[in-house]
Amino acid sequence: MPHHEDKTCPRCQQPFECKVGSILLCQCSTVRLTEAERQYLNTRYSDCLCATCMKELQTEFNVQQFEQKLNRLMNQLRQ
Numbered sequence: 001m002p003h004h005e006d007k008t009c010p011r012c013q014q015p016f017e018c019k020v021g022s023i024l025l026c027q028c029s030t031v032r033l034t035e036a037e038r039q040y041l042n043t044r045y046s047d048c049l050c051a052t053c054m055k056e057l058q059t060e061f062n063v064q065q066f067e068q069k070l071n072r073l074m075n076q077l078r079q
Helices: 020-025 035-044 051-078
Strands: 005-008 015-018
Touching: 035 051
Parallel strands: none
Antiparallel strands: 005 015
């Protein structure tokens, strides 16, 4: 029998249902993460997040990556 668990998102404190026993039906499976994005989330949270927070953190990570690349380019142009 699939295992489902009521959880509270550690980031936003909203309740959600974790469907670890039916992972393809779990709300988190709607968020596609790269390995780098997954590592970013794992360094900040050790438990499941709601899909909304996963998407927000994914965006945060990608903005940070863009800003780092932009800063490197700007520094190269100044040299």
